[in-house]
Amino acid sequence: MIRITSLSKSFGSLNVLKNLNLELNAGNVYGIVGENGAGKTTLFNCIAGIEQYEGTIESAKAPLKNHLGFLQTEPFFFSKITGREYLQLLCTARGKQLINPDLRNIFHLPLDQYAATYSTGMKKKLALLAVLFQENDYYILDEPFNGVDIQSNLMITEIIHQLKKLGKTVLISSHIFSTLRDTCDAIYLLQQGLFTKSVLRDEFHSLEEEMKQASVGNKIEQLGLK
Numbered sequence: 688m689i690r691i692t693s694l695s696k697s698f699g700s701l702n703v704l705k706n707l708n709l710e711l712n713a714g715n716v717y718g719i720v721g722e723n724g725a726g727k728t729t730l731f732n733c734i735a736g737i738e739q740y741e742g743t744i745e746s747a748k749a750p751l752k753n754h755l756g757f758l759q760t761e762p763f764f765f766s767k768i769t770g771r772e773y774l775q776l777l778c779t780a781r782g783k784q785l786i787n788p789d790l791r792n793i794f795h796l797p798l799d800q801y802a803a804t805y806s807t808g809m810k811k812k813l814a815l816l817a818v819l820f821q822e823n824d825y826y827i828l829d830e831p832f833n834g835v836d837i838q839s840n841l842m843i844t845e846i847i848h849q850l851k852k853l854g855k856t857v858l859i860s861s862h863i864f865s866t867l868r869d870t871c872d873a874i875y876l877l878q879q880g881l882f883t884k885s886v887l888r889d890e891f892h893s894l895e896e897e898m899k900q901a902s903v904g905n906k907i908e909q910l911g912l913k
């Protein structure tokens with residue numbers, strides 16, 4: 688369980704997160720949707736302890752950061768570290784052994800190549816493997832489907848299903864509604880730093896239609912394509 692109470696975050700005069708409350712329970716997958724700049728990454732950074740904030744964030748397993756696997760939108764790697772060394776480093780940081788990295792290298796990453804020289808999608812897959820190998824209780828996956836190939840997208844969907852089965856708590860952001868439909872138990876709509884809607888699985892379709900209507904409406908006709 689992660690409980691977020693009265694969470695606010697500002698950058699100077701810009702109020703990005705406005706008094707958010709959210710409870711995330713074990714064995715559930717939660718999705719966050721919202722326009723660019725709505726505050727999704729800022730929310731994740733606050734939960735991960737990367738940003739300072741007002742309010743409280745509590746977790747059943749504490750401290751939260753020691754049990755959290757945070758996959759960032761664009762993972763960063765130091766220049767002279769191989770994929771294998773990165774996996775080793777992240778496992779060591781949690782006091783875990785790196786077990787069978789070659790056998791468990793399901794994305795066929797070149798583990799002896801410098802990670803900084805990986806492609807965008809390869810970097811994301813390496814960072815994902817690392818947080819999985821840490822055996823965390825909580826996962827935040829910021830746009831996990833973005834920039835990876837179709838095969839890996841299918842794999843990541845199955846990984847999320849498996850995390851749910853294992854009773855983990857998973858929070859995902861995505862700009863592709865279908866990926867959330869395939870993985871989430873509940874979806875929260877974040878608009879200008881506020882949760883304006885939360886829906887359970889059986890209401891996903893109506894949320895998608897509502898968002899489509901609000902964002903597309905009659906704008907295609909307005910475009911006047913010929």
Ligand SMILES: Nc1ncnc2c1ncn2[C@@H]1O[C@H](COP(=O)(O)OP(=O)(O)OP(=O)(O)O)[C@@H](O)[C@H]1O
Nearest residue numbers: 698701703721722723724725726727728729730760
């Ligand atoms: N370090 C920072 N300093 C100042 N403003 C920031 C900082 N980080 C984020 N912001 C601002 O906070 C707002 C929310 O940004 P955030 O990255 O959380 O949005 P997001 O919902 O993740 O967007 P996207 O979908 O584009 O990834 C934006 O207006 C952004 O410019």
